[in-house]
Amino acid sequence: DMALAASRLKALLSPVLHCKPTRLFARYNVAAKTAQLSKSGLRLYCVRMDSTGVLFRQLFEPESCTYTYLLADADTKEAVLIDPVLETVDRDLKLINELGLKLKVAANTHCHADHITGSGLLKQKVFGLKSAISKNSGATADIMLSDGDTISFGKHSLTVRETPGHTDGCVTYVTGDQSMAFTGDALLIRGCGRTDFQQGCSQKLYKSVHQRIFTLPGHCLLYPGHDYKGQTVSTVDEETKFNPRLTKPLDEFVKIMNNLNLPKPAKIDIAVPANLVCGLHDV
Ligand SMILES: N[C@@H](CCC(=O)N[C@@H](CSS)C(=O)NCC(=O)O)C(=O)O
Numbered sequence: 001d002m003a004l005a006a007s008r009l010k011a012l013l014s015p016v017l018h019c020k021p022t023r024l025f026a027r028y029n030v031a032a033k034t035a036q037l038s039k040s041g042l043r044l045y046c047v048r049m050d051s052t053g054v055l056f057r058q059l060f061e062p063e064s065c066t067y068t069y070l071l072a073d074a075d076t077k078e079a080v081l082i083d084p085v086l087e088t089v090d091r092d093l094k095l096i097n098e099l100g101l102k103l104k105v106a107a108n109t110h111c112h113a114d115h116i117t118g119s120g121l122l123k124q125k126v127f128g129l130k131s132a133i134s135k136n137s138g139a140t141a142d143i144m145l146s147d148g149d150t151i152s153f154g155k156h157s158l159t160v161r162e163t164p165g166h167t168d169g170c171v172t173y174v175t176g177d178q179s180m181a182f183t184g185d186a187l188l189i190r191g192c193g194r195t196d197f198q199q200g201c202s203q204k205l206y207k208s209v210h211q212r213i214f215t216l217p218g219h220c221l222l223y224p225g226h227d228y229k230g231q232t233v234s235t236v237d238e239e240t241k242f243n244p245r246l247t248k249p250l251d252e253f254v255k256i257m258n259n260l261n262l263p264k265p266a267k268i269d270i271a272v273p274a275n276l277v278c279g280l281h282d283v
């Protein structure tokens, strides 16, 4: 009967309900230390390792296959958007308002060639919002970033790692605990950004990925700027083992990049000039 079912459910949930936060944190750590190995020796991390109260959402814009990432401090409600897209500004703001967040910074990973950034339009809609991009991008923004700079939201922060090669101004944003990195187009899941326009240089990209991304902890979750195959997240361990381009020696990598033969992004001629002024052009 109902009463019996309810008491069984209560008994079943009791260890979870009575688990103090400290014990939960300990469980995360144990889970990380005892990560299972796959047949090939790859460590399989089953649990997000930080349990520090970062609110996180991965959002997708289907026309350009761009990921926008929302990060917020669950206590202070301060939020950062990485790589907002013009067409999805209202969707993102609706979510931000529904969650009661205060959007502080719109941070671009680089001057995009395939879509117009949402940062300019967001600045018109959100009082006090600051746009950010690398100094080396050639673009203007409220915050011009250099290697090692941090973007704070509440008690959390993102640290800037310069990862040029796809463009001169490409950066990777890394969370303070190095559990997540937002790689823009420097590193895509099982791929990487093209190097045939916008100061692209395959040797530079190879060095950036090997020295600035593959040196992060193996469990660090990698979130790319785009994905064209439905993939959402990877890890440093996975990419150092399975990335079909970046696991090759430098000379082979350069040959691969010279022979991609990709068509130019359809919107490149409107996107680049617009993004050089943080998307305010013609809005
Ligand atoms: N077809 C798309 C553009 C696709 C493209 O060129 N993607 C870029 C990232 S956006 S600058 C890229 O680096 N791709 C690498 C790859 O291996 O796919 C469009 O017309 O917009």
Ligand SMILES: [Fe+2]
Pocket: 110, 111, 112, 113, 114, 166, 185, 193
């Ligand atoms: Fe790009």
